Amino acid sequence: VFHNVCSHRGNELVWDACQVKNTIRCPYHGWAYDLDGHLVATPNVGGNDVHGIDCLDKKEHGLRAARCAVWMDLVFVNLSEDAPDFEAFIAPLQQRIDKLVAKEKFAALRPAASHGSYTIDFAGNWKLCVENNLESYHLPTIHPDLNAVSKLEDHYHFYGDDLFAGQGTLKYDHEKTNLDAFPVFEGWSDMVAEYPTLYPNVFLGLQADHYWTRFVQPISAERSLDHLQIYYLGDAADDPDFDAARAHRLEVWARVFNEDIGVVEGMQRGRRSSAFSGGVFTPIMDKPSHHFAKWVAKQLTRGDH
Numbered sequence: 001v002f003h004n005v006c007s008h009r010g011n012e013l014v015w016d017a018c019q020v021k022n023t024i025r026c027p028y029h030g031w032a033y034d035l036d037g038h039l040v041a042t043p044n045v046g047g048n049d050v051h052g053i054d055c056l057d058k059k060e061h062g063l064r065a066a067r068c069a070v071w072m073d074l075v076f077v078n079l080s081e082d083a084p085d086f087e088a089f090i091a092p093l094q095q096r097i098d099k100l101v102a103k104e105k106f107a108a109l110r111p112a113a114s115h116g117s118y119t120i121d122f123a124g125n126w127k128l129c130v131e132n133n134l135e136s137y138h139l140p141t142i143h144p145d146l147n148a149v150s151k152l153e154d155h156y157h158f159y160g161d162d163l164f165a166g167q168g169t170l171k172y173d174h175e176k177t178n179l180d181a182f183p184v185f186e187g188w189s190d191m192v193a194e195y196p197t198l199y200p201n202v203f204l205g206l207q208a209d210h211y212w213t214r215f216v217q218p219i220s221a222e223r224s225l226d227h228l229q230i231y232y233l234g235d236a237a238d239d240p241d242f243d244a245a246r247a248h249r250l251e252v253w254a255r256v257f258n259e260d261i262g263v264v265e266g267m268q269r270g271r272r273s274s275a276f277s278g279g280v281f282t283p284i285m286d287k288p289s290h291h292f293a294k295w296v297a298k299q300l301t302r303g304d305h
Contacts, residue, residue, distance in 0.1 A: 001077050002037045002063035013063075024063075037063035073111070073231070074202065074213060092160045093198060100194065100206055101185045109211055109231040113238035115246040118254060120226040124264040126201055126218040127296060129226065132260050132267075133195070133203050133214075134288035136167045142259050150193075157288050158194070162295055165288045166196035172207060182209040182245065183233045197288075199295055209233070210249065214257070222268055226257065 004013050006026040013024050013033075023040065025032045032041035039058040046053040067078040069086035071094075076086060083089070094103065111117075122129075132138070136155040139147040154171035172193035188208040196204050203214035210232050217225040230250060236242045270276055281290040 001066045001068040001075070002033075003066055003079075005064075006031055007039065007061040007063065008042075033063050037065060039063075072106070072204065072211075072213065073109070073229075074215075089163070093164050093196060096158070096160065096194075096196070097206065100192065101188050105185055106211075108233050110234070110237035112230045112232055112246050112250075114243055115250040116230045116237075118228050118250070120228075120258070120261060121223070122226060122261045122265055123223055124261070124268040125221055126216045126224040127292075128264045128267050129216045129224060129260070130197060130199075130201060130203075130292055131289040132264055134165055134167065134197050134292055135286060136169075137285035138263065142263055143256055146256055158196070159288070159291055160196070162199070162298070164196045164198045165291045166194060166204075167288065168192065168194040182236045182242065184208040185233065197292070199292065200299075205253075212253065226261065228253065228257065 005011070006013055006028065008026065008029060008031050011026055011028040013026050014020075015027070020035065023032045023034055025041075030041070030043045031039065032043075034040050039061045041051065042053075042056065042058065043051050045051060045056060052058075067081070067083065067086075069076045069090075071086070071090055078086070097103075135157075136152055139150075139152045139155070150169040150171045155167050155169050157165070157167050159165045170191060172191055185208050193205070193207045195206070198204065201216040201218070203216070205212040205214075210230060212228060212230045215227045217227065219225060230246075230253070231237065232242070232246070236245075281287075281293065
């Protein structure tokens, strides 16, 4: 992973999402870099048809690397050179997941080849989406179908200091949520599912028969994108025999998350009212959302910004 800036005049190298093949070429003067970040071409740098000069050592002007790590099929990029090691950073959440299933077993997960992803563009601040995802208080009113399978009273909350919080259920019955049974993790208590939110904006869905990630991308103060990707064990991710089941699973989660988005957009509109003075976090049911709000406040008041 590299910073998206040319070492020549500081122009952005890539302006829009695209697939890079062999080189990254700056649109300004055509300087080119290979996929390892090395500067490999400086066209006309010494005048017309003179593509190199003695005083410019290409080895000294490659792209600047950024720290990165891949975890749970998510790519994490850290622009700070002073941040802790990623393995140490993620350890508390990894340890919680390890209690559900051994880390090495997650290697069998593959992204769904069909009916496995979507992106929703919604009119709401990303933080409202996070607050909503953290709590189960709204289950009976916003998700009556989901509440019929996993009731409010079957849920619990959990917290990971300044790293994550979330909710879990003791009554996730995967057999009631599938048209066809997906393979399950060996040793997983299949009535348990957990939904941690990794701060600031990554949601995980951990079930015995599938896994999903949601990444909420801020676009503006009142607009965000919600990206979903679902994973299954082994051949269930791409076997045509599971195509109908994958379609049904995506339909179920899309309905749930669209119900959430409707509420998030409603809260966004409501916050424009002069009658709204900040609201109330109740001490039990809103505790996970308050945990996140305190985390946000802490980040905003840090002295290293």
